[in-house]
Amino acid sequence: MAFHVSLLLKALLVLAVAVTELASQDTRKFTIVNNCKETVWPGITNSGSFNGSVFALKTGQTAGYTVSATWSGRIWGRTGCKFDKSGSGSCQTGGCGTSLNCTGPGSPPVSIAEFTLGEPDYYDVSLVSGFNLPIVIKTVNAKGNCSTAGCDGDLRSSCPSGLAVKSDGKVIACDSACDVFNTDEYCCRGGFATADACRPSNYSKAFKSFCPDAYSYAKDDQTSLKTCSSPEYVVSFCSARNGTICSVHKGELNCNGSTGLRASFYGWWLLAIVLPMIVGTHQFLGFIM
Ligand SMILES: *[C@@H]1O[C@H](CO)[C@@H](O)[C@H](O)[C@H]1NC(C)=O
Ligand SMILES: *[C@@H]1O[C@H](CO)[C@@H](O)[C@H](O)[C@H]1NC(C)=O
Ligand SMILES: *[C@@H]1O[C@H](CO)[C@@H](O)[C@H](O)[C@H]1NC(C)=O
Ligand SMILES: *[C@@H]1O[C@H](CO)[C@@H](O)[C@H](O)[C@H]1NC(C)=O
Ligand SMILES: *[C@@H]1O[C@H](CO)[C@@H](O)[C@H](O)[C@H]1NC(C)=O
Ligand SMILES: *[C@@H]1O[C@H](CO)[C@@H](O)[C@H](O)[C@H]1NC(C)=O
Numbered sequence: 534m535a536f537h538v539s540l541l542l543k544a545l546l547v548l549a550v551a552v553t554e555l556a557s558q559d560t561r562k563f564t565i566v567n568n569c570k571e572t573v574w575p576g577i578t579n580s581g582s583f584n585g586s587v588f589a590l591k592t593g594q595t596a597g598y599t600v601s602a603t604w605s606g607r608i609w610g611r612t613g614c615k616f617d618k619s620g621s622g623s624c625q626t627g628g629c630g631t632s633l634n635c636t637g638p639g640s641p642p643v644s645i646a647e648f649t650l651g652e653p654d655y656y657d658v659s660l661v662s663g664f665n666l667p668i669v670i671k672t673v674n675a676k677g678n679c680s681t682a683g684c685d686g687d688l689r690s691s692c693p694s695g696l697a698v699k700s701d702g703k704v705i706a707c708d709s710a711c712d713v714f715n716t717d718e719y720c721c722r723g724g725f726a727t728a729d730a731c732r733p734s735n736y737s738k739a740f741k742s743f744c745p746d747a748y749s750y751a752k753d754d755q756t757s758l759k760t761c762s763s764p765e766y767v768v769s770f771c772s773a774r775n776g777t778i779c780s781v782h783k784g785e786l787n788c789n790g791s792t793g794l795r796a797s798f799y800g801w802w803l804l805a806i807v808l809p810m811i812v813g814t815h816q817f818l819g820f821i822m
Contacts, residue, residue: 561650562673562765563598564780565590565608569666569771574614576627576635578606586634589614590770597781600650608646609639610666610770612705626665626698626706642698642706644668644684644747646768653762658683658747660740664692665706667744669772673780675763682759685774686743693739710736721751728752746774 563583567573567590575587575596582604590596613625620633627643629635639645642663649655658668669683689697692707699705710719717723721731733741737749748757767780779788 559602560599561602561604561763562780563600563608564765564767565596565598566767566769566772566779567592567594567610568769568776569610571612572614573666573770574611574616574624574627574633576607576609576611576629576639578635578638579604580606580635582606595779595781595786602650605649606647607638608648608668608768609643610668611639612665613700625700641712642708644744646670646683648766653677653760655758655760656682656766657758658744659757660684660688660744660747660749661709661711661751663696663707663709663712664688664740664744666770667772668747669769669774669776670759671767671769671778672761672763673765673767673778675761675765677761677763678759679761679763680746680759681774682746682757683774684744684747687771688740688743691739691743693736696736707740710734 565575570592572589572591574589577583577587580587582601584599585596588596609627611624611627611629614622614628615624616622616633621631622633623631627639629637629639642665644664644666645659645662646668647655647657647659656670658670667684667687669681671681672679688707689704692704693710696708696710696713697704697706698708711721717725719734719736725731731750731752733750733753737753740747740749741753746757748754765780767778769776769779777788779786781787
């Protein structure tokens with residue numbers, strides 16, 4: 534009889550683990566962090582998959598979202614925005630029309646975090662449409678090639694001459710060579726559309742040196758596109774690639790410790806459900822046998 538009980542116990546445990554994994558695959562957690570000295574208004578495409586709307590993030594502020602595991606889209610930062618109470622206005626960089634709620638992409642020059650969630654997920658940071666803010670994507674508790682994507686450096690302070698976008702004498706963004714010179718070579722189109730012909734230019738190389746883990750030109754896949762399965766992503770503006778990972782759990786900001794916290798939550802949750810089941814079954818079996 535002990536044999537049967539332990540078998541049943543095992544089966545229940547396997548079931549409980551499977552159910553937990555299934556549940557966590559329906560959604561992902563996204564945390565957006567602003568470590569910039571300026572206020573950032575995040576932009577998100579297809580944001581209907583997010584459990585809330587976007588709002589301005591002041592320096593050091595964080596927004597946590599639960600996101601459908603089928604979401605694909607972009608996250609970027611808008612700067613220098615002015616919105617009225619009805620959510621209508623405009624931004625100096627990254628604006629998506631006149632609404633606080635973006636329904637389309639941000640206008641270039643803009644640095645973009647791109648995601649295609651699935652099994653596995655794909656993510657990258659792209660500077661193909663220029664640069665307005667450093668963006669870093671990090672994973673938490675992930676499986677696969679889940680290295681950090683994005684930028685260490687702020688290209689605004691080292692934008693190649695001719696590409697700088699200024700406001701009041703200050704560089705607020707850096708255009709792509711494609712947008713400024715509009716040649717087939719810089720834009721990887723026409724005779725330069727294939728992976729072989731689309732090569733890094735002297736301009737894209739300058740972008741790459743500041744953002745080694747980001748797309749600097751259209752076919753820059755090798756060092757830029759990440760394939761990974763992660764329950765949780767942290768997208769941060771103006772954070773170092775080697776910095777600590779912070780994410781929001783139960784309304785509280787956790788830095789680094791988040792991994793342990795998450796594991797223990799699941800642990801307790803599992804115990805709370807499985808233990809009564811085991812005890813109950815055991816008593817039941819003991820009673821009838
Ligand atoms: C989304 O859901 C999470 C978890 O329930 C919650 O902490 C977070 O505040 C929600 N986000 C928004 C923007 O409502
Ligand atoms: C933005 O979207 C949120 C949630 O869908 C909504 O509550 C809010 O009113 C919208 N704001 C504007 C300005 O459209
Ligand atoms: C990670 O990427 C490398 C090369 O990009 C590949 O050889 C390796 O198989 C990948 N590992 C996983 C776990 O996907
Ligand atoms: C890139 O090359 C073009 C043409 O050779 C030159 O005019 C331009 O100054 C170069 N730009 C940089 C950033 O080196
Ligand atoms: C992160 O990298 C920067 C420059 O790349 C360096 O100055 C800093 O000391 C590093 N921080 C940590 C915690 O390794
Ligand atoms: C936080 O994580 C980083 C990178 O994994 C690590 O280098 C650092 O020592 C950690 N800091 C703490 C306080 O655990």
